[in-house]
Amino acid sequence: MDTNERLELVTRNIQEIIPKEDLIKLLQKKKKPVIYWGTAPTGKPHIGYLLPALKIADLLKAGFKVKILLADIHAALDNVEWTVLEKRYKYYEKVIPLLIQCIGVDTKNLEFVKGSDYQLKKDFIFDVLKLSTIVSVHDAHKAASDVVKMGENPKLSGLLYPLMQALDEEYLGVDAQLGGTDQRKIMVLARENLPKIGYASRVEIMNPIIPGLIGKKMSSSDPKSKIDLLDSDEEIKSKIKGAYCEAGKVEDNGVLAFVQYVLFTIKSDQKAPLIIERPEKFGGNQVYYTYSDLESDFINQKLHPQDLKNTLAKELILLLKPMQKYKTELESLAKEAYS
Secondary structure, X not given: OOXXXXXXXXXXXXXXXXXXXXXXXXXXXXXXXXXXXXXXOOOOOEHHHHHHHHHHHXXXXXXXXXXXXXXXXXXXHOOOOHXXXXXXXXXXXXXXXXXXXXXXXXXXXXXXXXXXXXXXXXHHXXXXXXXXOOOOHHHHHHHHOOOOXXXXXXXXXXXXXHHXXXXXXXXXXXXXXEEEHHHXXXXXXXXXXXXXXXXXXXXXXXXXXXXXXXXXXOOOOOHHHOOEOOOOHHHHHHHHHOOOOOOOOOOOOHHHHHHHHHHXXXXXXXXXXXXXXXXXXXXXXXXXXXXXXXXXXXXXXXXXXXXXXXXXXXXXXXXXXXXXXXXXXXXXXXXXXXX
């Protein structure tokens, strides 16, 4: 695979890269660059996590070594009670690998890292203190604002969060970081401030955030906005049936976004079309090989929202089927972590 082919894989479904020219140089220089994606064990993972999971699959195909950080200390800084922290970590430790396996990725090619294994060591803490003497309260608050639950009376922990995430890049020994666009301010803070304490800036790669089922960001704290990874077939059907999907409207349409970034990515890799099943009396099945064709028909109201919803529900049930084998175990872990 040449540099252009690798670049195409890395940039597929990516909203922004800071800076793209550094990514190209990295691909030219290294056969096996190292990248990390981090997630803090706060709320229960949902189907929105499939987007970074698919990106991780692309990165592995492009020759990257991928580290997945289960950032338990970050969860505590984001207001998860210390008494349940380890229980939530154990839930994520089990569910994230299973989620990645659902899309056909061999987790043997991934390295999972627990944040507290290195973030509580002397050198890391010393570097946090170093950064705290460089980064202003204003800049730390700004960086954290799209990620941490700051509230009306922000805790000091929220200001430490972006400093620690910046240092994760150095202590994980990576060339790049993958995150959602909500992480952008923290990534910029890292690029601007790591060199001030003698560390290199990294390439920052951002995937878009999929809107929730009610037309806003998918959130673990709002059950109406997302589908849980352990939801039953009937729960999936019910939630998608009630999802916002106004005929002809693309903006804030979580159903369309999921079809674009998840279903069509999977179908493209399988070299298979997405089939919208309809009774013959309504014109029969509609077959799409590209998202742009599907979106065009949706905008022009040649594709009915309910037909799209029915297809999404069917495909999602099939995709998450492997999770059901572990449902009893995962529900037991979730009860401990989230009761």
